[in-house]
Amino acid sequence: MTRRIRLGGFYRSLPMAVAEDQGLYAAHDLEVEFDQVSSSTQQFQYLSDGRYDVVQTSPDNTANYRLNRGNPIGELVAAKGFLGLDHGMYLVVVAQPGIESIEQLRGKTISVDAPESGFAYVMYKILANHGLQRGRDYDIVSTGGVYDRFVAMVEQGADFAATLMSGGFETRAADRGFVLLDSVHDIYDPYLGVWAAARDEWLEGNPDLAADFVAAYRRASDWVFDPLNRDACIERLQRLPNTSPELAERLYQIQVTPGVGNIEGGALDPVGVRNVMNLRDEFGGFEEPQDIDELVAPSTELFDLRFIEASDRKQEGDRQ
Secondary structure, three states: OOEEEEEEEOOOOHHHHHHHHOOHHHHOOEEEEEEEOOOHHHHHHHHHHOOOOEEEEOHHHHHHHHHOOOOOOOOOOOEEEEEEEEOOOOOEEEEOOOOOOHHHHOOOEEEEOOOOOHHHHHHHHHHHHOOOOEOOOEEEEEOOOHHHHHHHHHHOOOOOOEEEEOOOHHHHHHHOOOEEEEEHHHOOOOOOOEEEEEEHHHHHHOHHHHHHHHHHHHHHHHHHHOHHHHHHHHHHHOOOOOOOHHHHHHHHHHHOOOOOOEOHHHOOOHHHHHHHHHHHHHOOOOOOOOOHHHHOOOOOOOEOOHHHHHHHHHHHHHHO
């Protein structure tokens, strides 16, 4: 019997598409229903309400909604990461044409998903590294998820000076004359950009379902990273709207670049999580003091490696 997973994410990466196209979800009797979210706030509201089973989100967002009662939906969401997805997918500052440096953003308006969301802290850190302080040197406006920011800035001509983009939207913006400045990789390496997260209750109630989702995704990841499948991956990317062969090749290269694009094999690196937590802590993003060592220790409630380990055992059993 086919089992359904409702997944809320910001964009569909190559491994996600391949898992569907190659029948890797189906091989585990899974149907993954992807819904593009409009913002991290909507994403966690739907996760809390049970309208999503799994979300593609930043570890920072998971921490915010798990630990801070004053988060944008006003309630705690006991969720945790269980599969690493990407290193930020070239998360980079995209500026209006004519802006050639971070310093030129002084006195401008900057767009973010939500002011206290994970990637907003990346923007604050990049700007701070160039001497620009939040609340003093620039204004913040909330515009929603990366797709919404791309549409607002590139297609609708919104007048904010810069935002963060990733997942291929930054490359499309650059092709339209927008300027790419500093990226997350200029401030942290490694950086765990996005993981798959789910509510504790769902994971505990569906351990086999979660493990099968992990196994299917990891097989798709292996397929994407196999150089023999390069041309097929580029062809798959060309199916996206307004994607030329040349653009598809550039998008593919970002997705398979180590430490930048997708995480090969879905590894969940505690060091990358630590860097994300340090960033939130630096900008006062925890309502109560947090022990960062505890947040990334094996006993943490922020992420759970059991499902990756179960996938390893399943693979080993298949080989035998």
